[in-house]
Amino acid sequence: MKRFFPLLRHPKTDKIYSGSESPVIREIAALLKKRSMSPLARSISVRMIDCGSSNDVEVEEVMTTSPQVDCDRFGIHYVASPRHADVLLASGPVTINMKLALERTYDAMPDPKVVVAAGDGAVSGGLFGKSKVVYKSGKVSDVVPVAVNVPGNPPTPYELVLGILKAGEALSKKR
Amino acid sequence: MDSKINTLIQEIAKASVGAVSKPSYKGDAVWIETSPEDLKGACVSSVNAGGKFDSAFILPYQGRSEFKALYLFRMQGMGKVLILWTHAKSFIAVSPSIPGALWDERKMHELTGAVFEGLEDERPIMIHSENLKFMKDRGSLNNAQKEMYSRPYVISGTGEEGEFQVLVGPVHAGIIEPGHFRFHVIGEKVNKLEVRMSYMHKGIEELAEGKDVESIFPLIEQISGDESVANSVAYAQAVEYLADMDVPSRDESIRLILLELERIYSDLADIGGIALDVGYYSASSKYHIIREDMMRLNEKLTGSRFLKGMISIGGVSTDLSEEKLSEISNGVKLFIQELREVEDITMSSSTFIDRVFTTGMVFPKTAANLSLVGPVARAVGVSCDVRKYFPYGAYKANRVNEALAKNGDVMSRFMVKVDEIKESARLIEREIARMPKQSTRRKASNTIPSNESGIGLCEAARGSCTFFVQTGKDGKIARLAVRTASFRNWRAIEKAVLGNTIIADFPVVNKSMNLSYSGTDL
Structure with missing residues (x-):
């Protein structure tokens, strides 16, 4: 491959280690170490639902599957239906038009289930708390119970990964 | 370049029944006020002169009783943006002649409740009527809007025999935003697709x-x-x-x-x-x-x-x-x-x-x-x-x-x-x-x-x-x-x-x- 396409780099997957400069990566490393020690630690199936964010949270979620971040190596994978999911990753603020869809998606998930609120809008309503067309204050926790909050405008791919891993912890306590 | 736009303006003035204001130039834009009856004709002549319909906006005009509607056209050959505007209580829809303006006019109709005479599709485009009960401050809606939201949102097919519907969304399989797609299909072939948006409407x-x-x-x-x-x-x-x-x-x-x-x-x-x-x-x-x-x-x-x-x-x-x-x-x-x-x-x-x-x-x-x-x-x-x-x-x-x-x-x-x-x-x-x-x-x-x-x-x-x-x-x-x-x-x-x-x-x-x-x- 290198001979035909000399410029193409080998995918550089980021190193996750406890001596990293970034606190997020250090925290991920600690969590992964704990997970790897526990017997029968399961992978985490994530269903995402966008309840009204600008598309930036979705962009960052797609980037968690990029070869650099590669969330599959942490045991995280995105599934196509809430029926397959352990974790619901919701971005917000929750608009009135998405309120029912969020409720139904949550109801469709099998127990045990955990919700992660991703982005400022989902965590607190953000700029849209006073908007007429946002449900109550726009928080995801106004509609379904939230276990992990990931603030950010938008959160970076590693912050999302960390949020999902934390949700995995919450999940193993429920099992 | 300027002569072309002047010809167009003269044409618009000639075809109009009511009064047409003098064009005011500012930057790349030309603003012209017409009477509500002449607006449609003026829009059509702008498109015929090579203009591309860009957008249409509505806002309250002098208090709450009247509205100001603006139609923007990109006159590419002339390097000008033409803005035709008028103010009235009700308007004549432009979308039967310029189909691109349909969603714009549906939105304008929903925002204000103002009548657009001849508008082919009057269904609301921003707030889903079934979700109106969750909206805060519903008292600010006027009667026309209340009536609009009281009607159910109907999506109809082509009526061909053997046609069935495939419903996709609002929550999709991928990592993507929500939207509803209604396919009317016979086998694998798609007869009609209708998109229902606005799940992300957050004001x-x-x-x-x-x-x-x-x-x-x-x-x-x-x-x-x-x-x-x-x-x-x-x-x-x-x-x-x-x-x-x-x-x-x-x-x-x-x-x-x-x-x-x-x-x-x-x-x-x-x-x-x-x-x-x-x-x-x-x-x-x-x-x-x-x-x-x-x-x-x-x-x-x-x-x-x-x-x-x-x-x-x-x-x-x-x-x-x-x-x-x-x-x-x-x-x-x-x-x-x-x-x-x-x-x-x-x-x-x-x-x-x-x-x-x-x-x-x-x-x-x-x-x-x-x-x-x-x-x-x-x-x-x-x-x-x-x-x-x-x-x-x-x-x-x-x-x-x-x-x-x-x-x-x-x-x-x-x-x-x-x-x-x-x-x-x-x-x-x-x-x-x-x-x-x-x-x-x-x-x-x-x-x-x-x-x-x-x-x-x-x-x-x-x-x-x-x-x-x-x-x-x-x-x-x-x-x-x-x-x-x-x-x-x-x-x-x-x-x-x-x-x-x-x-x-x-x-x-x-x-x-x-x-x-x-x-x-x-």
Whole structure:
């Protein structure tokens, strides 16, 4: 491959280690170490639902599957239906038009289930708390119970990964 | 150039029954007031003279009893934006003659409850009637709006025997925003597709009202995350237009660099997504490698992976140092070399070409009828680049080579986007070499005039976006109206899946246009 396409780099997957400069990566490393020690630690199936964010949270979620971040190596994978999911990753603020869809998606998930609120809008309503067309204050926790909050405008791919891993912890306590 | 627009204005005046105001020229725009009865005729003559319907906005006029409706046309051959406006309690719908205006008029009808005589589709487009019970402050709705929301939203098929419906959304299988697609199919063939949007409607336009012009950039960036620079620039230009403000030339150059960086990383997602949706994972991964590196470069330059918070009224909020500029230049050079190689791999794959060639055709007639913009229109050969026809900022000194293709299928859109990335890289390179070296100091900001209106146009990665800003008595925002490229182009997808496209090809057709749901719903 290198001979035909000399410029193409080998995918550089980021190193996750406890001596990293970034606190997020250090925290991920600690969590992964704990997970790897526990017997029968399961992978985490994530269903995402966008309840009204600008598309930036979705962009960052797609980037968690990029070869650099590669969330599959942490045991995280995105599934196509809430029926397959352990974790619901919701971005917000929750608009009135998405309120029912969020409720139904949550109801469709099998127990045990955990919700992660991703982005400022989902965590607190953000700029849209006073908007007429946002449900109550726009928080995801106004509609379904939230276990992990990931603030950010938008959160970076590693912050999302960390949020999902934390949700995995919450999940193993429920099992 | 001016003679052409004068001929058109005379034509409009001649055909009108009522009074037509004298045209007022300001910047690139020509404002003409007509009587409500003559508005439709004037719009049609503007389109016949080669104008492209851009957008239509509505706002309250002198209290609550009357409304002011504005119709914008991009007169490309004349280099002017023509704004026809009128004020009345009820209007005559333009959309029977200019089909592209249908969604605009549905939105105007829903916002105000004003009657648009002859409007073919009066269903609300922003708030779903079944969800109205969750809305706060329902008392502010007028009777016409209440009546509109009391009717159920009916989606009907073509009525052909054996037709059944496939319901997709609002929650999709992928990592994507919500929207509802109703396919009417016989077997695999799609007879009709209707899109129902507005699941993301969160009231951006309304929240901006009464705010300071400087303070709403965070709100503008929420319109569409990966278009935040383009939307901010368009908004800033609208305010600069109404306040007659000049932007220092180095700030204009930085704006150009940011806009083109944004175009590169947005388009990379689209072409990577097309490769992914036809099942070509190895090429898709390569595009994603370049994109992730690009977004990390963005973060290094501005602190935000989406280049947020960089634009301000009258310039940019932070200067880019020389080291940062050389970093951009080196980074972009490397990315483009890599892109060329991945492009070679992609285009030499017969399976890829087989899937995208003649899939999701948009025809020139559809493009003209629906007034499409951006890469979707350029893939059919419709030249519509705002950077070329209405150059703003640093584009005045840079000629943009518009990327065009003929077929209008997914393949053409792919090619147009690849060419646009290369063109963006060339523009960045040229601008870095050309831009003034001295760092700029913000001039004392002009006061924002009261009761003034301004428009701003900007070419985002998805196509041109238009912002309209009206200030109130105190110089604060009285009305902000936004028309993004996605709002204009969504109806193209309803047409693109017809013909020889099967229902299984819908994801790749959707991805090739990569329209923003949030940017449509606001």
